[in-house]
Amino acid sequence: MNMAKTSNEKMVKVVRSDQGQLALLLFTAYVGAVIYFFQQDLTVWGFIVALLKAIFWPAYVVFEALSGFGV
Template sequence: MAERTRVVERNGAWGLLMLMAYIGAAIYFIQRTDGGFWPVVLALLQAIVWPVYAVHAMLGALSVG
């Protein structure tokens, strides 16, 4: 009989946190558009990479780069 291996994933809380962060960023970026189709698509894409905007703003505030 083959030995069974049990794998336990414990990253559920991080997944929920990342989903909530994406939804919040999507709402923020969509509110800044005029409501057209392509601006909303661009806003959703921006919501995916919102940490880049946060790091850029932080480095700008610290006068680095």
Template sequence: MDNGRVRVVEKAGPWGVVFLMAYIGAAIYFVSRSDGSFWGVILGLLQAAVWPVYAVYHVLVLLVA
């Protein structure tokens, strides 16, 4: 009998730690480059969330140039 339980099997758990560490590192980098104002820190945290987009963009610029 099921008893209404749901079993969730997570097979990519270790990758979550890697992505968390990458976000923390990027957040430290972008916040340290900000001017220290509230909105500068918020912008740094948002940039840390999308830093792979910056990396891909700069790689493509290097490939095209």
């Protein structure tokens, strides 16, 4: 963050974020995973479980990939 002074000597915060595109990609992947898992069980509890599975499925993919490499 840069601190810049204006003509009235007030401090102004300048915040820049260059991660908008990555966040959009990750959010799209999360929504896609929720839709995929929710199609398997179309109940309220199925939706809640789909939300949780969508959060944790990348950990299972990495675990299986590393197990496949023998790490």
